Amino acid sequence: MSDIRFASVTREFQSRNGPIGAIEAISLDVADKEFVALCGPSGCGKTTLLRLAAGLDSPTTGEVQVDGQTVRKPGPDRAVVFQQFALFPWQTVRENIAFGLKCAGRGQAECDAAVARYVKIMGLEGREEAYPHQLSGGMQQRVAIARSYVLDPKVLLMDEPFGALDAQTRILMQEELIRLSRANPRTVLFVTHSVEDVMDREDFVHLRTRIWKLLRN
Numbered sequence: 087m088s089d090i091r092f093a094s095v096t097r098e099f100q101s102r103n104g105p106i107g108a109i110e111a112i113s114l115d116v117a118d119k120e121f122v123a124l125c126g127p128s129g130c131g132k133t134t135l136l137r138l139a140a141g142l143d144s145p146t147t148g149e150v151q152v153d154g155q156t157v158r159k160p161g162p163d164r165a166v167v168f169q170q171f172a173l174f175p176w177q178t179v180r181e182n183i184a185f186g187l188k189c190a191g192r193g194q195a196e197c198d199a200a201v202a203r204y205v206k207i208m209g210l211e212g213r214e215e216a217y218p219h220q221l222s223g224g225m226q227q228r229v230a231i232a233r234s235y236v237l238d239p240k241v242l243l244m245d246e247p248f249g250a251l252d253a254q255t256r257i258l259m260q261e262e263l264i265r266l267s268r269a270n271p272r273t274v275l276f277v278t279h280s281v282e283d284v285m286d287r288e289d290f291v292h293l294r295t296r297i298w299k300l301l302r303n
Contacts, residue, residue: 090116090139090241090275095148097134108134111148116275121267123276132277136243139275140166152241162190165234169246171226173218179205179229180214186237204232207266224255228262235266244276 092114098105109131116122124132137143138150141160150157152164165186173182183204184197192200205211208228218226227247234242247263248256267274 089118089120089153090114090273091149091151092135092138093149093151095135095138095145095150097131097138097143098146116273119271119273121274121276123278125278128279132279133245136166136245136275136277139241140164140243142166162237163239164241164243165237165239167227167230167234167242167244167247169249171218171223171230173226173229173233175218178215178217179210179221182218182229183232183236186233190237200236204236207235207269208232208262222255223251224259227251227259231263231266235270239272241273241275244274246278247276249278 092112095112096110097108099108100106112131112135114122114135124135126132134143138145139152139157141157141164144158152161174185177185180201183201187197187200201214205214208231210225210228210232213221213225218229221229231247248259251259
C-alpha cells in the first residue's frame with residue numbers, strides 16, 4: 087500500500103509583514119495506485135502541497151503521511167518530476183537515468199538492465215549517449231520521467247511536468263504518461279494549473295483517476 091494522506095495541513099511562510107499562508111487546513115486522501123491531479127491557478131498552494139508529500143518541506147500544522155508513516159524527509163519511496171526537467175547537463179541520457187540507481191548502490195549489471203528497459207519504454211533508443219542540450223524538450227522530459235520510474239518508487243509526484251512544453255509535445259507527453267500509468271500503476275500526485283492536462287481525455291476514464299480542485303479561499 088502506498089497511499090498519501092494530508093490531515094488538516096497548513097503551511098505558513100514568514101515575511102517582514104508577518105506570516106503568509108500558502109495552504110490552510112487541507113485534508114486529502116490519495117488511495118494506493120490512484121492518479122490524482124491537483125488543478126488550480128498559480129499561487130494557490132499546489133506545489134507547496136506536493137513538496138510536503140515529497141518531504142522537501144514541512145507543514146506548519148497538521149500531518150502528511152505516506153504508507154501510514156509521517157513524512158519528515160525525502161525518501162526512495164517517492165520520486166519527483168519537475169517542470170524544468172532538472173537533468174544534469176554534463177551527463178548523457180544513459181547516465182542521467184542511471185544516476186539514482188548508482189546513488190542507491192545498485193550494481194552495474196542491474197543499472198544497465200534497468201536503463202535499457204526504460205530507454206525502450208520511453209522511446210529513447212539511439213539517444214543513450216546524447217546530452218540534454220542535444221534533445222528536444224519532450225525528449226528531455228522523457229528522460230526525467232524515466233529517471234524517476236527506474237527507481238520503481240511507490241509514489242510519483244509530478245510538479246507541472248508539461249508546463250515548459252509546446253502544445254503538441256504536451257499532448258504527446260500526456261499520452262505517454264497515460265500509457266505508463268496503465269502498464270505500471272503506482273500512486274501519482276499530478277500538479278497542474280492547466281485543466282487541459284487532465285480534462286476531456288477519454289483515456290483517463292480507464293485509470294483510477296480523481297481531479298481535485300485546489301483553490302485558496
